[in-house]
Amino acid sequence: MSNAASIPKHNDVTVDIERCRDDFPVLKREVHGKPLAFLDNAASSQMPVQVMEAYTDYHSRYHANVHRGVHLLSQEATGAMEAARESIRELINARSAREVIFTSGATDAVNLVMQTYGRSQIGEGDEIIISTMEHHSNIVPWRMLCDEKNAVLKVIPIGDDGVLDMDAYASMFSDRTRLVGIVHVSNTLGTINPVKEITRIAHDHDVPVLVDGAQAVSHLQVDVQEIGCDFFATSGHKMYGPTGIGILYGREEMLSGLPPYRGGGDMILSVSFDEVLYSDLPYKFEAGTPNISGAIGMGRAADYIRSVGYDAIHRKEQELLDYATRELSAIEGLRIVGTAPQKSAVISFVMDGIHPHDIGTILDLEGVAVRTGHHCTQPLMERMGVVATTRASMAMYNRKEEIDQLVAALHKTVELFR
Amino acid sequence: MNDKMSQLYQQVLLDHNKTPRNYRALEPADQESLGHNPLCGDKLKVFVNIDEKNIITDVTFLGDGCAISKASASMMTTIVKGRHVDEIETLFQQFQDMTQGRMDPETEPNDLGRLKVFAGVRNLPARVKCATLSWHTLNAALKGREKVSTE
Numbered sequence: 001m002s003n004a005a006s007i008p009k010h011n012d013v014t015v016d017i018e019r020c021r022d023d024f025p026v027l028k029r030e031v032h033g034k035p036l037a038f039l040d041n042a043a044s045s046q047m048p049v050q051v052m053e054a055y056t057d058y059h060s061r062y063h064a065n066v067h068r069g070v071h072l073l074s075q076e077a078t079g080a081m082e083a084a085r086e087s088i089r090e091l092i093n094a095r096s097a098r099e100v101i102f103t104s105g106a107t108d109a110v111n112l113v114m115q116t117y118g119r120s121q122i123g124e125g126d127e128i129i130i131s132t133m134e135h136h137s138n139i140v141p142w143r144m145l146c147d148e149k150n151a152v153l154k155v156i157p158i159g160d161d162g163v164l165d166m167d168a169y170a171s172m173f174s175d176r177t178r179l180v181g182i183v184h185v186s187n188t189l190g191t192i193n194p195v196k197e198i199t200r201i202a203h204d205h206d207v208p209v210l211v212d213g214a215q216a217v218s219h220l221q222v223d224v225q226e227i228g229c230d231f232f233a234t235s236g237h238k239m240y241g242p243t244g245i246g247i248l249y250g251r252e253e254m255l256s257g258l259p260p261y262r263g264g265g266d267m268i269l270s271v272s273f274d275e276v277l278y279s280d281l282p283y284k285f286e287a288g289t290p291n292i293s294g295a296i297g298m299g300r301a302a303d304y305i306r307s308v309g310y311d312a313i314h315r316k317e318q319e320l321l322d323y324a325t326r327e328l329s330a331i332e333g334l335r336i337v338g339t340a341p342q343k344s345a346v347i348s349f350v351m352d353g354i355h356p357h358d359i360g361t362i363l364d365l366e367g368v369a370v371r372t373g374h375h376c377t378q379p380l381m382e383r384m385g386v387v388a389t390t391r392a393s394m395a396m397y398n399r400k401e402e403i404d405q406l407v408a409a410l411h412k413t414v415e416l417f418r
Numbered sequence: 419m420n421d422k423m424s425q426l427y428q429q430v431l432l433d434h435n436k437t438p439r440n441y442r443a444l445e446p447a448d449q450e451s452l453g454h455n456p457l458c459g460d461k462l463k464v465f466v467n468i469d470e471k472n473i474i475t476d477v478t479f480l481g482d483g484c485a486i487s488k489a490s491a492s493m494m495t496t497i498v499k500g501r502h503v504d505e506i507e508t509l510f511q512q513f514q515d516m517t518q519g520r521m522d523p524e525t526e527p528n529d530l531g532r533l534k535v536f537a538g539v540r541n542l543p544a545r546v547k548c549a550t551l552s553w554h555t556l557n558a559a560l561k562g563r564e565k566v567s568t569e
Contacts, residue, residue, distance in 0.1 A: 032422060355484035357458055358427075361545060365423045373458050387459055387482055416427055417435075417485070 015304065017312040021397045023048035023304075034367025037402035042187045042346055042393035043371050044237045045218055047301075051241055054300035058293045065289055067266055081292055084299020085282070091302040092213075092232065093223040094249050098281040101248045101255075102295050106214035107137035109233030109248035110181070112285060113210050114141035116258040117179070117231075124150040126178045129207075131156040131164060131193075132383050133186040136376040138212045142181060152176075158383065162189035162338035169198065173205040180207055184222070185215035188375040188391065189338025190321075190346030192220070199228045208254065214238050214246075218395065219317060219344050221310040230254045236294060240395075241301030245294030248285070255281055262287040313396045317345040320394045324403045328392075331410055337384050345394035348375070351410075354417045356390040362416065363390075366409035368402075426538035426545075427485070434489035439496050440478040449562060453481075453555030455547055460487055464555040472503040477556070484548050490536060491552035497533065503560055509533075510553045516540065517549045 021027055024046045029036050038046060058080060064073035066081050082097070089097045103109040118141070122128065128142050132155055146153045154177075156169045180202040185192050199209045208230035216222050218239040224232050231254070236245040250258075260267055260278050265288040269277040278284050305313070324347055328334055333352035351359060360372035371391045374381045381387065392406055444450070444465035453462040462481035469475050477499055479491045498506055512528045515521035519540035523530050539549045 355488075357484035357545070357548060358486070361426070361542060362423060364542075378459070381459070416423070417432065 014309075015307045017308050017316055017396055020048070020308055021399070023050065024397055025049060027397060031367050031369070032365050034365075035405070037368045037398075037405040039392040039394060039398065039402060039406060040369045040371050041218075041395035041398075042215060042238070042375075042391065044243065045240050045395050046397070047240055047242070047297075048304055050304050051297050051300045055242065055293050055297045058296050063293075066292055067283070077292055080299075081290070081295045084295045084297075084302075087299040087302045088247055091222070091306060092217065092234075092249055093225055095225060096252060099249055099252050099255065101250065101282040101285045102290050103233075103246045103248050104244055104291065105237070105246035106212060106233040106235040107246075109231075109246055110138050110210065110212060111141050112248050112261050113231050113233075113250075114145050116261055116285075117208070117254075118142070118145045119149075120259050122149055122151050122178045125152065125176055127152045127154055127174060127176045128179045128181065129154045129156060129169070129172055129177060129202075130181045131169075131183065132158045133162065133164075133189060133191060133193075133377065133380050134181070134183050135187055135212065135214070136378070137214075138181050138183060138210075139379065151178075155379075156182075158191075160384075161340055162186065162191045162384075163340045164191075164193055164198075166194070166197070170201055173202075173207065177205060177207045179210065181210045181212065183215070184211050184213040185219065185344045185346075186338070186377075186380075187215045187346070187393075188348050188377045188380055188389070189340065190343040190348070190393075191338060191340040192216075192342040192344055194342075195229065196227050203228065215344060215346075218305065218313075220314060224249050236298035236301060239298075239301050240304055241298040242291075242294045245291045245298045247298070252281065255285070260287075261285045264288050266290070308396060316396050317394055320398055320400070320403065321345040321347070323400055324392060324394070324406070327403055327407045328410070331407065331414070333414065334410070337386060337389050346391060347393075348389040348391045350386050350389055351414070354413060356388045358417070359390045359410070359413055362413045363406065363409045366405065366412065368406050368409050370406070422538065422541055426542065428535050428538070430532070430535050431489040432485065434492040435485035438479075438488055438492035440492065440499075441480065442478050443480055444476060444478050449559040451555050451559035453551045453558070455487075455551055457547070458484075460484065460548070460551060462487065462491060462551055462555055464491070464552060464559050466556065466559045468503065468560075474498050474501055474503065474506070479552060479555075483551070484545075486536075486539065486545055486548040487551050490549045493533060493535070494552050494556060497531070498556065505529075506556065506560060510557055513553055514550055517546050 062073045062076035064077045066078040085097045085100050089100050157165045202209045210231040211229045213234040217234045230251050232249040237243040266283045267287045337348040356372035373388045447465035449466045460483040465478045467476040477495045516523050517539045523534045536549050
């Protein structure tokens with residue numbers, strides 16, 4: 001396993017948020033002859049050179065498998081991957097790196113909880129509580145489980161502003177409730193949910209809580225111990241890291257009691273044809289050769305976020321959100337969907353008589369990248385009474401000028417369709 | 419306005435979007451089919467009447483979608499009406515070839531006529547499905563299938 005000497009030193013230099021844009025080469029490119037205004041960060045955020053360097057460093061200097069080699073390269077790779085795990089532990093303030101399991105992303109992390117906790121602990125007639133604003137990745141696994149086990153999916157309602165109905169939530173528990181699965185920050189509405197309070201209420205009923213934090217970690221300080229949740233899922237590519245990598249945080253007492261997930265490779269202690277002894281945490285849930293470069297990249301992304309600091313990130317993104325909300329609201333026929341008082345820098349909107357896909361295409365031709373469609377939240381779209389929306393989602397490197405570019409492109413759209 | 423934008427959103431297309439032709443149900447219809455693009459949520463229903471000589475005597479549609487899918491459906495209904503079912507397959511193939519950039523309607527022989535207005539879609543691969551959804555749905559209706567998906 002890892003030892004301190006083999007762990008590559010991370011870059012501890014503090015990054016100035018005003019200059020951080022220079023770390024993201026893609027932001028300098030043009031699309032369709034216009035400067036790129038990248039406002040699709042909720043789908044996937046861009047990657048700083050520091051993450052790319054960590055990634056190429058692994059491939060160019062010490063590419064090797066982990067946890068099995070006695071040779072130097074394997075030891076270095078193992079050290080770097082375990083350092084990345086530690087870096088992510090620190091970012092979300094887990095008690096131990098044993099609680100940080102590498103997965104292929106947040107979706108995979110939710111599926112891990114469904115396949116282990118869900119299949120072993122949830123049976124016929126048991127109840128799972130989720131919310132109206134869940135991403136499909138925190139609906140579909142539970143729907144699948146409910147269909148398999150004949151369990152019941154209960155859904156917390158939301159108000160027209162996109163705020164959870166906490167009174168309704170508190171009254172949904174019964175002696176059959178087995179899990180609460182809740183999104184931390186809505187990818188569609190931007191709503192920041194009171195996950196600490198949600199967890200407290202669930203724990204009062206002895207019900208564990210899974211938080212889908214895919215949209216949280218790059219925007220706000222996540223402290224899994226303070227939240228008190230039992231599971232927390234997040235993805236690398238939504239926090240300035242690579243795609244195909246994510247983590248599941250699980251409270252150690254919770255994870256220890258669960259059956260393994262996938263079989264093979266790193267998750268074993270010993271194998272015979274008659275018996276398999278499973279490895280200890282976190283490896284028990286990490287079968288096969290992991291996404292080593294992805295893990296190293298995600299760890300470096302966690303370092304990068306820390307080097308900028310959540311105070312600066314939050315201040316900058318809230319400024320962008322306020323500015324964009326004001327500017328977009330002034331456009332005739334535009335309505336913002338999701339107006340919660342506690343909001344991340346995400347603005348979903350609809351425009352009278354113009355379909356989001358046409359808006360998306362025209363914005364693209366003007367250099368503005370946004371997401372259009374149902375954002376993998378179809379039940380939420382139905383609740384808000386819309387088929388689809390256009391979504392501008394911001395990150396720490398965005399600038400007011402890009403909001404201006406968006407607004408100008410929207411005026412062109414209105415003109416074209418008038 | 420830049421070239422790609424004006425090429426894609428030509429006036430005739432915007433006009434069909436604003437006032438779609440044959441936007442109604444046929445009751446009863448000889449065939450009907452529901453088209454669905456699960457990636458964007460667009461849904462479109464196409465109704466067809468065919469006579470004993472396999473001539474399309476009437477074709478209409480209903481549904482929600484973007485300007486491109488709506489205009490495409492609208493123009494399709496005006497163009498296929500009165501044609502023989504066999505012609506539709508050729509026309510659909512040419513329409514697909516044009517929108518996917520496999521055929522240049524200005525230099526290669528085709529029967530697309532006014533449908534050339536959709537040539538701009540070939541520069542925007544993400545929108546090809548919007549333009550072809552109604553055609554897939556019509557094709558399914560003619561083949562007697564009730565549902566079609568672009569995925």
